[in-house]
Amino acid sequence: MKASLTHSWNVTPAEAIALQQALRGRVILADRLGTVRRVAGVDVGFEADGTVTRAAVAVLAYPGLELLETTIARRPTEFPYVPGLLSFRELPAVLDALTQLCEPPDLLLCDGQGIAHPRRFGIASHLGLLMDVPSIGVGKTRLYGTGVEPAHQRGQWSPLRAHQEVIGAIVRTRSGVKPLYVSSGHRVSLETAIGYVMGCCTRYRLPETTRQAHRLASG
């Protein structure tokens, strides 16, 4: 039987860090996914001067990328933005939006990092673990780790490292445009993650999943 992973969101920053340390060992970095037919993009926006968090999910068909389903959820914002603790601010609303889906997705693409995080437990890892769904972190900027710029051609990438370990990849999703920071969230290897991110990127820097979710979260 699968152990329950639910926990309280009513925590202090110090307690949040302790929770990340307690859960990080459960993250699976090997490929444990089936056929991917439904890819979900997740994004968050804020309303009413930041007092309300709005989460949006856009499910696209894979590999065709047709829009299949969308959900939106609103919750009072209860946790501040603290680098390294983003999931405690955004996931409560995201979970509400995800549970509204008619059918669970086969893969999640999150705004923000997976294991490319100081405690290897970014928002994508946290969400993938809680939902028990394969997940990938897709950040627009770097949070943790070092790496060189990949060649300027679409599809080129370079490793993102921390303490001699490869924790992610700096990926050129579009020629001549600023690269993205991709990392395993849960149940997806880095190589597989890069493949799905590229598979979701057509003519823009960001994956279509993220673009659709962003349109809903802040439109």
Next chain:
DNA sequence: GCGACAG
């Protein structure tokens, strides 16, 4: 002690 710091 001084920077860095997802969204």
Next chain:
DNA sequence: ATCTTGTCGC
């Protein structure tokens, strides 16, 4: 994240 017009480059 969010506040916001024009502007440089392909």
